[in-house]
Amino acid sequence: FNPTTQNGIPDIPSGPLDIYRKKASFSWKQMLQFLEGDEIIAFKQHVFRTLESDPLFARQPGEDIPVEQKRELAFRRCKQLFKYDFVTRDDVMQNPWKMTILNDCLGMYDWSLGAKYFLNKGVSPFHILLMLCLSEFVISSPDFEAAKFWVGNLGKTATHSVVFAQLYTPDGQCHGLHSFIVQVRDPKTLLAMPGVMVGDMGKKLGQNGLDNGFAIFHNVRIPRENLLNKTGDVTPDGRYVSPFKDPNKRFGASLGALSGGRVGITRMALVNLKLAVTVAVRFSATRRQFGPKEDEEIPVLEYQLQQWRLLPFLAAVYALEHFTRSFCMNFVEFQIGLLMKDKSDRQAELGREIHAMSCASKPLGSWTAQRGIQECREACGGHGYLAMNRLGELRDDNDPNCTYEGDNNVLLQQTSNYLLRRIESPLETVNFLEDMNSILQRKFTVGSVEECMNPGVPLAAYKWLVCFLLGESQRKLFHEKSSGLGDFEARNNSQVYYCRSLAIAYIEHTVLQRFHDLIQDEQTPAALRSVLGRLCALYGLWTLTNHMAILYQGGYFSGRQPVDFIHTAILTLCGQLKDDAVALVDVIAPPDFILNSPIGKADGELYKNLWSTVMQGKNVLERPSWWAEFCSDKPAVGSLRAKL
Amino acid sequence: FNPTTQNGIPDIPSGPLDIYRKKASFSWKQMLQFLEGDEIIAFKQHVFRTLESDPLFARQPGEDIPVEQKRELAFRRCKQLFKYDFVTRDDVMQNPWKMTILNDCLGMYDWSLGAKYFLNKGVSPFHILLMLCLSEFVISSPDFEAAKFWVGNLGKTATHSVVFAQLYTPDGQCHGLHSFIVQVRDPKTLLAMPGVMVGDMGKKLGQNGLDNGFAIFHNVRIPRENLLNKTGDVTPDGRYVSPFKDPNKRFGASLGALSGGRVGITRMALVNLKLAVTVAVRFSATRRQFGPKEDEEIPVLEYQLQQWRLLPFLAAVYALEHFTRSFCMNFVEFQIGLLMKDKSDRQAELGREIHAMSCASKPLGSWTAQRGIQECREACGGHGYLAMNRLGELRDDNDPNCTYEGDNNVLLQQTSNYLLRRIESPLETVNFLEDMNSILQRKFTVGSVEECMNPGVPLAAYKWLVCFLLGESQRKLFHEKSSGLGDFEARNNSQVYYCRSLAIAYIEHTVLQRFHDLIQDEQTPAALRSVLGRLCALYGLWTLTNHMAILYQGGYFSGRQPVDFIHTAILTLCGQLKDDAVALVDVIAPPDFILNSPIGKADGELYKNLWSTVMQGKNVLERPSWWAEFCSDKPAVGSLRAKL
Incomplete structure (x- = not known):
């Protein structure tokens, strides 16, 4: 039985995590409804409950399953998914976003099942390339x-x-x-x-x-x-x-179509990060260690260090959630144009802009997830190293996102090529470059930590940064060519510290800009603006810290204050967000059955959940099959101890 | 049959990698002899050959072995190791380093076997703690x-x-x-x-x-x-x-003894990084993609981007090789003092300094390995994602190094506590702090890229950095306490960006200083100084890039030049080292049997080795056992394709 409120969102199982839930500054159900909408919420619940009710989908956390059996299970489950037929043709036509949500849901359960299903379904964005x-x-x-x-x-x-x-x-x-x-x-x-x-x-x-x-x-x-x-x-x-008369147009059409895979991967990486952050935040809110008084231990989430390790990745989840959603919609618009045989300039420009964005969003998403999952695993200590808690599986399943559909580092070249050409931008991601000269005159003029906590501060810094790196990349390319190198070598020698940084800064700016715009939007409920604003500022300032040396080098920063303000603002935002963290995670978490991680369960009964899973494992208390051999012929132990 | 030269070092199997070997600026055998010495070289060969000759140690790359069977295999192999008795009591007394080398060798084969063996042997530095x-x-x-x-x-x-x-x-x-x-x-x-x-x-x-x-x-x-x-x-x-009359002294003795685990882990992490870098460099030197001309593809190692991704980790291997070796010797000295019941002040100070060093060297080593293995895995693309190539296993086996024997982030507090107290330093790792005031007056005065490629440049910057961060940490702690916080909270709020950064900068400086001193040492062969100097400079400059914003903030850097020089110096050093990379890897690589990675084999026959391993896999070309079910009741495929 799943208790359901009137708006269709089931309540969260209660337990020790309620302490934090009560401290939240916002309603997680309102946030969920704002982000997903009733139709998607109901759809996700339907998918999740269907899987949970079907014994074929039953599993134990941390089970040791041979590869051959994994393949067989995935095959049987995939077959079952065809019977469930969660998304019909009509559904897709009415709401293309449902396809992505179905992929989210299946991936949260098991990515290889999702991949197998969509490959069989024939709508996969993944392509097969044989050089023959x-x-x-x-x-x-x-x-x-x-x-x-x-x-x-x-x-x-x-x-x-x-x-x-x-x-x-x-x-x-x-x-x-x-x-x-x-x-x-x-x-x-x-x-x-x-x-x-x-x-x-x-x-x-x-x-x-x-x-x-x-x-x-x-x-x-x-x-x-x-x-x-x-x-x-x-x-x-x-x-x-x-x-096709014009081979360039044929190439352009392919470029657009090939972006689908990367748009999808950006989203898939985000889903992995959501699961990992859910596990780590719930763990940190229930795991207690040390404290100011001898007799009372405090949740590790109360430590500034733990907040700083985890909460920026939680902010990244919210920033990327909005970005991937809006970007998927851009891609749908482009696809509709393809279907309508739209031959306009705008359609062609849209294809190139989406190509440039996806070639940077896939690296950003997959690396953020890669690093975030690793941080979550480490932040859970030894518990994170137990297979049953799923962080290892998330890391392993996310890993190919960094290299397939184009190696991340290589893809970033596509984005910088686009920026260096400075062509039209139907999605307005590069419009600000028109003011490049005046932007480059700007300086960091923030006067206090409070002011620095405004999302506009990192956004302005990113505008300067993209302009600066664009100028530097142009200069570098010109210099390499002037010294006699061919185009191939000149481009290769301009990647590290120039074009590569430019592409990363561009996509970080785009993600931040869209998140910022969302908060400014009239449709965004007033009650959610405060927490969303903090997440936006934290994400922006945190990613900006990777570029601070360049901000100094180019003269945007000077003196002690910029770094001091930004560091203090990040830690202050972490402190403000820590009481919202559990509620923010409730919004993005799937049901316990799907999450499949004892330390990440919604009730927060950390040790009960962990112990019952350990005890349900295979042969937990049994002797090994080779016990007799062990007992009969033991090596002499401790022979060296006396000497050391 | 293993062809052996007169100095006892077997030749490397020849193949496509010879192209790079011929370009090397130094003799890899001379380097090996300098780093290891004849006795250790012979010992390692003996261990490696014994394992290779024993069918019990035979294995296939990427085999899918159930956990229970892994346990049984480790048990049987462990038992066999007791029969081989590679290191006798006398051996350890004559050369304590042999124990570490044996651990290196077993770990290169399989860390869980090594751990099982040393735990049974009763000389493990790992401790068991039950709160009861x-x-x-x-x-x-x-x-x-x-x-x-x-x-x-x-x-x-x-x-x-x-x-x-x-x-x-x-x-x-x-x-x-x-x-x-x-x-x-x-x-x-x-x-x-x-x-x-x-x-x-x-x-x-x-x-x-x-x-x-x-x-x-x-x-x-x-x-x-x-x-x-x-x-x-x-x-x-x-x-x-x-x-013990004095509980503090009892605590001090424990501190020293507990360092053993962390000293060992620092070394174990380095061994993992060695294996990963070996695989990735050999792969990059044989894998060809694109090129300036249409009809000729060049090895990916020729790309500046690939060099920049991998060669700093190769430099880290050499820096940490010398550091872990010298640090183990410091620890042996401390242990001898314990055995001799040395109650001197120096012995107590040595214990505290080793504690402070190990609490930072474990984080540095394990994180460098973690990031390095991940970079190697990505740099090998899809091949890195195949289990048979071992990068996944290395990452998984290295992972606990980040969290056991103390979580890395928490351990760093111990190091900064030591630095803030500024006590005696028998190992001279903090002696330069005596000149703190004059060091803080210094500036970056390098006038050219060439000058910047001198290892003294990052070393000087690190001295300033440690002094600056020490001052900042003191100020921050004082400020927190002045604002009314207790000691517990004040310390917690001074970790991120202050004490934590201080501890990291301190250990990076120590590693760099020791590497620098090695190159200056008269005993170091002249023919090796050039390549070692480049590795030292690259390691120092590369780690320094993480701190450049602070160098600007504190006024050590100003203007455009410092970042430009450092970036250009790093890329120039990478370019100089790329022809030495294969030879540098030959020095640190175990035999193919131990490395157990088709793409990392010494002959560099990339595709032959890969394909023969694929074909030797289980059921490669066979139908799945459930083929009949698949064929009899297939889902309708492609139902949605027409619409999308």
């Missing part, structure tokens, strides 16, 4: 190096694969990369097709429910109809025809 | 919260446990923490003793060969003789007697 030599529709991998790893579902079960290959027509001409459907397994037997070697890459650091595979082709003949002819086709007599 | 109510030698845990987790070997096999408990004599007086030996299992059956509940904590993020356990006692009576009476004893008639 293809001529006359006979496909061969030149050697092992050309076999592509990592294709999702290909390890065990995929029967067909989309293959990107260079297309050569009989006249010997190469028409560039095209996509083909190649049958890799017999759907009746799951055995590989003749000429195809298809297999499983083996264990990964995480997401082992998903079977990633490789494929190697040896003279496999495929029917002409299997060319996916959206961008080009070959006639029966071997001629190449393409609807 | 103990009176009249009847021992009871008050509740679940008081049960202590994490005791190594206790999960499955330990028969006796050392328990720390408050000692109450019959007169009701408490004599503080004392240690007792309590029998927890019957050695003949491995079943728990009456009144003892002892069990396994379950799966951890890593080191699962080691069975960590918990114990709860219910009125367990233990013999009086089981009190470990080094610091106090109870007579048969129930009176308490202690050889």
